[in-house]
Amino acid sequence: MEWLIQLRQIKRQWIYLSLAVLVALPLFFKIRLPFFVGPQAKGVYEAVKNLPEDKVVLLAMDWGAATKGESMWQAQAVIEHLFKEKKPFVILGYDIQGPQLSEELAEKLAKKYGRNYGEDWFNVGFITGGLPFLQRIAKNFQAAFKQDSVKRKPLSSLPLARKVRDIHDIGLIIDITGSQSYGDWLTIQGNFKVPLAIACTAVITPDLYPFLDSKQLIGMLSGLKGAAEYEALIKGSHRKTTLKMMMSQSMAHLLIIILIVLANIGLYIERRRRSG
Amino acid sequence: MVEVIVTWLAALATLGIYSILYKENPIYRFFEHLFIGLGLGWTIFEVWKDVLQPKWWTPMVVEGKWYWIFAFVLGSLYYFIFSPRFAWMARLVISTFMGLSAGLVFKVTAAIYIPQIEASFRPITFHPSIARGINNLLSTIILLCVILYFLFTISHEKQPLAGASKLGRWFIMLGLGAMFGSTVMARLSLFIDRLTFLLHDWLKVIKF
Amino acid sequence: MKIFHPVKDPTLLTVYIVASLVGSFLVLALMHKFLSLRAKGRFITALTFLAGFFYSLEFFLPAKNGKNFLTPWVEPVGDALAVIGAFAFPLGLVSLAIVHWGNIKRKREGWYFSLVLFIATIAMALSAFLSYYAHLSIAKKIYSCLFDGLYIPLGVAMMSTLAFYIVSAAYRAFRVTNVDAILMMGAAIIVMLGQIPFGMWLTSWLPMQGIVSSLRIENVSNWFMTVVNMSVQRAIGFGLAVGGIAMALRVWFSLERGMQMGGK
Numbered sequence: 001m002e003w004l005i006q007l008r009q010i011k012r013q014w015i016y017l018s019l020a021v022l023v024a025l026p027l028f029f030k031i032r033l034p035f036f037v038g039p040q041a042k043g044v045y046e047a048v049k050n051l052p053e054d055k056v057v058l059l060a061m062d063w064g065a066a067t068k069g070e071s072m073w074q075a076q077a078v079i080e081h082l083f084k085e086k087k088p089f090v091i092l093g094y095d096i097q098g099p100q101l102s103e104e105l106a107e108k109l110a111k112k113y114g115r116n117y118g119e120d121w122f123n124v125g126f127i128t129g130g131l132p133f134l135q136r137i138a139k140n141f142q143a144a145f146k147q148d149s150v151k152r153k154p155l156s157s158l159p160l161a162r163k164v165r166d167i168h169d170i171g172l173i174i175d176i177t178g179s180q181s182y183g184d185w186l187t188i189q190g191n192f193k194v195p196l197a198i199a200c201t202a203v204i205t206p207d208l209y210p211f212l213d214s215k216q217l218i219g220m221l222s223g224l225k226g227a228a229e230y231e232a233l234i235k236g237s238h239r240k241t242t243l244k245m246m247m248s249q250s251m252a253h254l255l256i257i258i259l260i261v262l263a264n265i266g267l268y269i270e271r272r273r274r275s276g
Numbered sequence: 277m278v279e280v281i282v283t284w285l286a287a288l289a290t291l292g293i294y295s296i297l298y299k300e301n302p303i304y305r306f307f308e309h310l311f312i313g314l315g316l317g318w319t320i321f322e323v324w325k326d327v328l329q330p331k332w333w334t335p336m337v338v339e340g341k342w343y344w345i346f347a348f349v350l351g352s353l354y355y356f357i358f359s360p361r362f363a364w365m366a367r368l369v370i371s372t373f374m375g376l377s378a379g380l381v382f383k384v385t386a387a388i389y390i391p392q393i394e395a396s397f398r399p400i401t402f403h404p405s406i407a408r409g410i411n412n413l414l415s416t417i418i419l420l421c422v423i424l425y426f427l428f429t430i431s432h433e434k435q436p437l438a439g440a441s442k443l444g445r446w447f448i449m450l451g452l453g454a455m456f457g458s459t460v461m462a463r464l465s466l467f468i469d470r471l472t473f474l475l476h477d478w479l480k481v482i483k484f
Numbered sequence: 485m486k487i488f489h490p491v492k493d494p495t496l497l498t499v500y501i502v503a504s505l506v507g508s509f510l511v512l513a514l515m516h517k518f519l520s521l522r523a524k525g526r527f528i529t530a531l532t533f534l535a536g537f538f539y540s541l542e543f544f545l546p547a548k549n550g551k552n553f554l555t556p557w558v559e560p561v562g563d564a565l566a567v568i569g570a571f572a573f574p575l576g577l578v579s580l581a582i583v584h585w586g587n588i589k590r591k592r593e594g595w596y597f598s599l600v601l602f603i604a605t606i607a608m609a610l611s612a613f614l615s616y617y618a619h620l621s622i623a624k625k626i627y628s629c630l631f632d633g634l635y636i637p638l639g640v641a642m643m644s645t646l647a648f649y650i651v652s653a654a655y656r657a658f659r660v661t662n663v664d665a666i667l668m669m670g671a672a673i674i675v676m677l678g679q680i681p682f683g684m685w686l687t688s689w690l691p692m693q694g695i696v697s698s699l700r701i702e703n704v705s706n707w708f709m710t711v712v713n714m715s716v717q718r719a720i721g722f723g724l725a726v727g728g729i730a731m732a733l734r735v736w737f738s739l740e741r742g743m744q745m746g747g748k
Contacts, residue, residue, distance in 0.1 A: 015655060016297050016648045023464070023471055027482045033681035034688045036702050065639030069469030070462060096322050101636070125326040128573075129566030131380055132539075136562030143559070146330040183384065190387030202462035202679075206455045209714035210721060214395035216388075222458070224465035225679050241484045243681075245468045250682035252464045252651070257673060259655040267659055278625050285633030293641035297648055309597040311638035313604025314630055316577050320605075321612035327570035331563065340490035342500035347564055349508040351571025355578065364524045365512060369568070371528045374735050375535030376565070381732035383543040389725045392718055411707075415715045422719035449664045451716030453671025454709060460650055460672075461679050467647035470640060 005273075008266035015259065022255050026247035033250065035243060040212060041229035043219025044197045047172050048081055055171025056164050057082060057089040060185060061098030067178030067201050068101070073227035073242055074199040075176050076105050081234045083113040083120070088160050091123040092137075094181045099125045102176075103150060112237070117150060118158040125149025131184045138167035138192055167192045174199060182208070186216055199226060224249065287478040290470055418447045529738040536736035608635070671708065678705020 025031075051057060059078065063071035079102070082089050091106065093099040103123050115121065124145045127133055137144045141164045147154055148161065155161035163169060167188070175185045176199040189196040195218045198208060202223030211217045221230055228246045231239035292307040336344035350369050357366035396419055402409035424437065425444030432441040475482045491497045519527065538561065542554040584598035608630050614623035660669050677683030678701050687700040697703060734740050 010655070012648075012652045013298065015652050019467075019648060019651050020471070023468055024475065027472065027475055033685045035681045036684055038702070038706060065636045066643045067466070068636070068640045069466035069644065072469075096319060097636075099326075100322075126322055127566065128323075128327050128569040129562055130377075130569070131384065132376070132558070132562035133566045136559045136566075139559060144563070146334060149326055183388065187384045187387040190391065191383075202458040202465065203455075205458045206451065206709065206713050207717055207721075209709055210392055210395070210718040213710065213714050213718075214391045216391050222679075223462050224468070225461065238484075241472070244484065245465070245472060246681055248468045248471070249461060249464055250680040252468070252647075253460065253676045253680050254682060256460060256651055256654050257676065259651065260658045260669070263655050263658070264660050267661075278628055281629055282633035285629060286637035289634050289637045290641040293638060293645065296645060305594065305597050306600060307638060308642075309601045310604050310634065311642065312580065313601035314608045314635040314638070316580065316601075317605040317608025317610075318612060318631065318635060319573060319577060320609050321616070323570050323573045325616060327566065332567045332570075336501070337497075340492050340497055342491055342497055342504065343488055344567070345501045345504045346508065347567045348571070349505065351568045354572050354575055357575070358578070358582070362516065364521075364528070365516070367528050368531065371532040371738070372535045373565075373568075375532035376539060376561075378532075378732040378736040379536040379539030379541075379543075381728055382540050385725050385729055386543070389722070392721060396718065411711050415711055418712060418715035419719050422716055423722060426719070426723045446664065446667055447712070447716050448720075449667040450671040450708075451713050451720070453668040454675045454713040454716075456654075456668070457672040457675030457679070460654070460676060463644075463647045463650045466640065466644035470644045473637075 005266045005270050007262040008270070010259075019252060019255060022251040023248045026251060027244055031247045033247060035228065035232065035246060037229040037232055038222075040220040040222065041226055041233065043212075043217075044078075044174070044199070044221055045081070045219070045230065045233045047195055047197055047218050048078075048085060048087060048174075051085075051087050051171045054163075054169075056160070056169055057087055058170045058173045059089050059091045059102065060173060060175040060177070060181070061091055061093035061102040062095050062175060062177035062179060062181040063093075063201075064095045064097035064101070064178065070201045070223045070227065071098075071176050071178050071199070072101065072105070073224060073238065073245075074221050074230070075102050076109070076238060077227050077230040077234060077236050077242075078174055078176065078199065078221075079106050080109050080113075080236045080238075081230070083109055083115050084234060086120070088119075088163075089121050090161070090164060091121065092125065092127050094127060094184075095179070096126050098176075099123055099149060118148075119160055122148050122155075122158050122161050123150050124155075131187055134184055134188050135191075138188060141166055141169070167194060170194055172197065177201075177204075180204070186211065189216055197221075283478055287474060290474060417443075422447050422451075532738050533736065540736075604630075671712075674701070674705055674708055677701050678708075 048057070059075075059082075061075060063075070079089075081087075091099050091102050093102070106121055106123075107117075109115075110117065110120070117123075126149070127137075129136070133144070142155055142161075145155055148158060151158075155164075171194075173185055173189065173194055173196045175182055175196065178201045182198050182200065182204075185196055185198070188194065196216065197219040198217055199221035200208060200223070202225070205220070205222040208217060208220055212220055221227060224242065224245055228239070228242035230236070231242045289307055289310075292303050295301055296304040332344055332347055335341040353365045353369045355366070356362040356364075357370075396416075398412035398416060400409060400413050400416065421440050421444035423444075424432075425441050425448065430437070432438050472482075476484065491500055515524070515527075538554065538557070542552065542558060545552040545554065547555070580601075584601050586592075587595045587598040588602075607626070611623050611627040611630055614620045615627040658665075658669065660666055677686065683701045683705075687702075690700045691697050692700075698707070
C-alpha cells in the first residue's frame, strides 16, 4: 500500500518524460480513432461557403508565435478554404507577428491553388489604435491605409483592394486570435451587423459560448481541435497532420487524468491511514 | 541551404529552451536573452514599417501634412515617465488615452452585452421540444444563481438566497472545470506542434 | 483653415515642423515652470474628462442619418490614436534597454547575457531594415535565419513549456477533497474527454441518432459547454460588464488613486 502513497510524489522530470514519450507515440504509429466535427466548426465552414459573390472576407490575424501551435493550423485551414472556394480576403492584425506569419502561409498555399496577390488577397499588415482605428477602417477602408504591407503599393493599385471601400464590402470577419482582441470585433459586429466567426485558442473558448448562443458569432474554431475539424470539413492538405496531432492530444489528456486519479488514490489511502 | 540552416537553428533553439525542464542552466538563459533581443529588434522594424512610416512619416514629409508633428510631440511625452521631475507630462498623454478608452466602454458594453441580455430571456415552455424547454430552464436557473452569488450588497445568510448562492458557487466550479479542460488542450497543443516540428521537419523520422 | 492645408514646398514644410516642435516645447516648458503640482493635476483631470466625453457623447447623442456633430471627428481621432499608440511601443524596449545596459555597465552576474540581448537587437533590426528597404540578398538570408530560425521558434518553445507545467501542476494541486473540487474535476474530465478522439471512441458504440445519442461523450461535452458553461460565462460576463462600467466611470472622473497628482 506504501507504493500507492508514493504515487503522490513522482518526480516532475519523470512526468515530463512520460508526457514527451506518450505525445510522440501517435506521431510514429497509426492510431485510428473516431473524430467528429462539431456544430461550431460547421458554422464557420458554412459562412465561408455561402459568402456572397461581391463580398470580401476580412481575416484578422491577431496571433503570434506564442499561440502558433493552434492559431497557425487554424489560419492555414481557413486560408486554404478561401483559396479553394475562390473567396477573396484581406489580412490585417492587432498582433505584430500575425499578418507576417499569415502572409507566409498565404504565399505557400497561393502557389498550390494558382492565386495571385492583389487579385485574390492582399495584406495591410499590423494595426494599432484599437477600436477607434477599427471604426475608422469600417467607415473608410481606403483612407485608413496608405499602402499594403507586402508590395508597399497604394491600395488603389491592387485590383482587390479597390473593391474594399468600407465595412459594407466585407461579407464575413474571421478573427484568428490568441488574446482578448475579440471584444473589439464583437463591437464592430454589433455596430455594423457583419457576420463574425472566431478561431481562438482553446483557453478562451469557454468565454465565447455566450456569443455563439446569442448569434453574435456564427461559428467558432476551438484550438487545435477546431483546426482539425476544419481540415476534415474542407478535405485540406493538412488533415492527416492535424488528426495525428489530435491523437497525441488524446494521449496527453489520458496521462493527466491518470496522474490526477493516482495522486488522489494516494491521498485517500494516506488519509484513511491517518484517521484509522 | 538557408532553409536547412533555419531548420537546424529552430531545432537548437527549441532544445535550448526545453533544457529548463531539467533545471535552470546557462544555455536556457542564453536563448532567453537572445529571444528578448530579437523581439526588440523586430518590434522596432515592424512598428516603423506598418504604422509609423505609412501613417505618420509619409503624410508628414511626403504629403506635406505638417500637423502630424504633433503626434510625435504627444507620443514622445510617454518617455518622460522615466523622469520623476517631468513624469506629469507622461501622465498627460496616458490619462488622455485612459479617458478616451473610458468613453469607449459604453459603446463597447452596449454592443457586446445588450444582445447578451436579450439572449438571456428564454421561453421556458416544453412545447414543441421538451429538451429545449429543459435546457432553457436550466440556463435561466444557472444564470440567476451565478449572478446572485456575485451580489455582495445583500446578505446571503438566510434561505432561499443562501441555497441559491451555494448553487451559484457550484455552477461556477463547473464553469472553472470547463475552463481547465480547455486550457489543458491549449497548452498541450503548443508542445505537440513543437514535437511535430522536431520529429518531422528536423529529424525527418515521421511522415504524414 | 488654410494653415492646416498640406504644404508642398520643402522649405516651408521644414519651417512649419520646426516651429511646431519649438512651440510645443515652449508651451510644455512654460506649463512645467509656472503651473503648481496641484494645477498640473487639475489640468490632467480636465483633459481626461474631456477625452472621455468624446466617445461617450458620440455614442449617446442622437444621430441624424447615422451622424451627429462628433461623428466626422471619429476618423481623424482614430488615425491619431493609431500613430500615438505606435510611439508608445518602444517604451517597453527602452525600459529593457535601461535595465540591461545597467547590467553591462556594472558587470553584474550574467552581464554577458545582456550583451547577447543588445547584439541580437541590433542584428535583427539591421537585417530587417536592410532586407526590406535596401533589398540586400545577404540581409534577407540573415533576416530569415534570425526571424524564422530563432525568433519564432524561441517564442513557440517558451510557450510550449507550459504544457509540461500544467501537467505537473494538475498532478500536484488537483485534490478532490470537497464537493467543489469534485464538481470541478468532473467538468474538466467531461470537457477533456469530449475534445479528444479517445473520448469519442469510448462512446462510439452508442447510436449516432436518437435520444441515446445524447449520451455520446462529444454530445455530452457539447451540451455541457453550450448550456451549463455558456450560462456561467454569461453571468460572469454581466458581472465583468457592470464592473467595467464602474471602473470606466472612475477613470473618466479621475477618482482612481494614482490619477491624482499632488492631491488626494
